Amino acid sequence: MLTGHKKSVYSLACTPNASVIVSGGTENVIRVWDGRTQSKVCKLKGHQDNIRCLLISSCGTACVSGSSDGTVRLWSLGQQRCVATVRCHDQGVWALQGETENLLSVYSAGRDRNVFFTNLVQPDTSEYILQEKSPIMKLEMDEEDRLWIATADSSISMWDPSLANDATKEDGIDRNSAGSAGVDSLPAPTPLLTAPTFTITGQPAIVKTQLLPDRRHVLSMDKEGCVVLWDIFLGREEQRFGQVNFDETAERHQGAEKVFVPNWCTVTSNIGYLTVTLDESDSYSAWVYALDCGVEMDEPDMKLNLGAILLLAMFEHWVEAGSQREVTDAEEGQAEGNPPPARGNGYFQLARHSPIFVAETGDAGRTLFRSTVGDLEKLSARSNLSELLPQWASDIVVKKYLPRWCKITFYLEPAKGSQLRQLKKDRLSAHDVLEVQKVIDHLHLCLFAGEDALMPRHPKAAAWKEAAPGDVIQLLLGDQVLDAKMDLRSARHFFWKTSGEMKVRYQLVEENPSTPSAASGANATTSANAATAANVASDANVASAASAATSADAVSAGNAGGVGRRTSGGASAQ
Numbered sequence: 337m338l339t340g341h342k343k344s345v346y347s348l349a350c351t352p353n354a355s356v357i358v359s360g361g362t363e364n365v366i367r368v369w370d371g372r373t374q375s376k377v378c379k380l381k382g383h384q385d386n387i388r389c390l391l392i393s394s395c396g397t398a399c400v401s402g403s404s405d406g407t408v409r410l411w412s413l414g415q416q417r418c419v420a421t422v423r424c425h426d427q428g429v430w431a432l433q434g435e436t437e438n439l440l441s442v443y444s445a446g447r448d449r450n451v452f453f454t455n456l457v458q459p460d461t462s463e464y465i466l467q468e469k470s471p472i473m474k475l476e477m478d479e480e481d482r483l484w485i486a487t488a489d490s491s492i493s494m495w496d497p498s499l500a501n502d503a504t505k506e507d508g509i510d511r512n513s514a515g516s517a518g519v520d521s522l523p524a525p526t527p528l529l530t531a532p533t534f535t536i537t538g539q540p541a542i543v544k545t546q547l548l549p550d551r552r553h554v555l556s557m558d559k560e561g562c563v564v565l566w567d568i569f570l571g572r573e574e575q576r577f578g579q580v581n582f583d584e585t586a587e588r589h590q591g592a593e594k595v596f597v598p599n600w601c602t603v604t605s606n607i608g609y610l611t612v613t614l615d616e617s618d619s620y621s622a623w624v625y626a627l628d629c630g631v632e633m634d635e636p637d638m639k640l641n642l643g644a645i646l647l648l649a650m651f652e653h654w655v656e657a658g659s660q661r662e663v664t665d666a667e668e669g670q671a672e673g674n675p676p677p678a679r680g681n682g683y684f685q686l687a688r689h690s691p692i693f694v695a696e697t698g699d700a701g702r703t704l705f706r707s708t709v710g711d712l713e714k715l716s717a718r719s720n721l722s723e724l725l726p727q728w729a730s731d732i733v734v735k736k737y738l739p740r741w742c743k744i745t746f747y748l749e750p751a752k753g754s755q756l757r758q759l760k761k762d763r764l765s766a767h768d769v770l771e772v773q774k775v776i777d778h779l780h781l782c783l784f785a786g787e788d789a790l791m792p793r794h795p796k797a798a799a800w801k802e803a804a805p806g807d808v809i810q811l812l813l814g815d816q817v818l819d820a821k822m823d824l825r826s827a828r829h830f831f832w833k834t835s836g837e838m839k840v841r842y843q844l845v846e847e848n849p850s851t852p853s854a855a856s857g858a859n860a861t862t863s864a865n866a867a868t869a870a871n872v873a874s875d876a877n878v879a880s881a882a883s884a885a886t887s888a889d890a891v892s893a894g895n896a897g898g899v900g901r902r903t904s905g906g907a908s909a910q
Contacts, residue, residue: 346360346362351395355372356369357371361386362386365383366401367379378416382418389402391432391436391442400456404428409422425444425447429445450466450467450468464528466495470488472486473486473488491537545604549596563577563578568601570685594830597622623769629642631684644681648680651692651712653688742768744770747762748763754841756783756843775824779809783800784797808845
């Protein structure tokens with residue numbers, strides 16, 4: 337191992353027998369190494385910016401470097417100094433290619449999209465060979481001296497310099513005339529070649545993205561204006577809209593229902609394609625009902641944690657993810673004879689070619705591990721992934737722990753002027769995806785239907801007790817009557833405009849006849865709601881016996897980590 341660089345290494349070159357190695361990066365210097373002894377030889381200073389590319393002669397006596405400072409430099413390794421500086425580019429030089437036997441000439445290219453040919457024996461003049469449509473990332477030369485060029489727009493093109501008209505070579509750039517001003521002081525030259533022999537067209541880079549409200553789908557637009565809808569769970573394209581207005585398309589996919597799902601991931605396109613990033617702070621913040629996120633399950637009342645089930649899919653083929661921890665006696669009772677699946681999440685799979693990265697946090701975080709979903713099965717049990725995977729992810733992927741439920745605390749009190757009584761315990765805590773209907777059921781039980789009902793002697797108590805809870809009681813947040821199907825998390829996001837804990841008010845539906853009840857569908861609620869409401873704990877500090885454990889060590893009943901039962905979500909008094 338060669339140690340000595342203090343920052344990132346961007347470029348590397350060596351002789352055929354690796355006796356001499358040169359490297360460069362963000363330190364703006366070239367380090368020369370003896371590959372046989374793995375020792376430092378010298379440092380070459382002169383560039384003013386990152387060193388992006390290097391070439392070295394076969395005999396190890398000279399090297400050429402390209403830098404983000406826009407220069408190409410020829411170095412004598414024996415003299416340990418720069419012997420020539422070429423200033424033909426007006427932006428960073430990212431690629432070099434040439435005959436390395438004696439390093440007599442070199443092609444250079446980079447951010448300015450131009451390719452120049454420089455005779456290093458007489459480096460004062462460079463020939464302007466061609467101009468690409470996008471920044472040039474890589475140059476290669478085949479046996480017939482044809483140039484193969486990879487660009488930032490994902491295309492690969494082949495250019496044949498031998499087709500250039502010799503008469504046009506008068507457009508070479510004279511370095512003595514340009515001086516330190518470079519090409520800026522010269523008339524715009526004309527390239528020798530105007531079109532490639534052929535082009536292998538790639539996919540245009542994605543330049544714009546928007547995560548949709550369901551936090552499962554992403555809308556993207558590429559450089560050609562094509563708008564596409566993507567499914568994060570499946571890692572694939574779901575619908576292609578073509579060249580349409582991005583903002584208008586995003587607006588149409590906002591959804592009519594007021595449903596709020598927290599941002600459990602970030603989606604970027606910095607490198608030209610969609611990248612979904614999960615981090616510790618918010619990866620497990622989004623619990624949703626299975627049906628609401630399009631996952632079909634035998635029990636419609638099950639909840640999924642979006643971040644957890646995606647992690648399980650990402651590492652499905654990793655041998656460590658297939659192991660199961662021992663289930664405790666308490667958890668065995670919850671499992672109902674259905675242990676967690678050994679691999680994956682049991683509901684969807686990512687494409688095997690989907691890339692996976694484990695990186696340090698921050699914009700400049702180092703990539704610690706990279707693979708694809710399918711290649712993870714090739715890793716041995718002793719691979720270092722188990723050490724590199726952070727604990728918060730390993731708990732889900734390997735140990736199959738259930739993420740903590742996200743709780744919401746709120747006050748429940750009668751609306752001003754309502755004849756309904758105040759509850760004995762008015763400060764409640766519940767899962768943030770608990771439906772408003774469940775809170776209405778709880779109120780109905782406490783006020784009319786339970787053994788300790790607060791209003792059993794009211795003249796209408798008997799009729800209210802037999803009626804569907806949604807026909808009797810409605811909830812308000814501010815002045816807004818809450819939809820019985822809305823969850824508490826969405827209600828807080830859309831209607832609670834102040835800081836602090838929510839104050840939810842309740843009243844009789846008949847007390848507010850002028851306001852159309854938003855509890856549509858509540859009439860379908862039957863007397864079975866009384867049994868459901870019984871799951872709500874009324875004691876100050878005692879959780880309902882039907883509630884699932886909320887610690888990170890809890891295992892979902894009959895499911896892998898990231899899946900929980902909706903029936904575990906009752907409001908508990910505090």
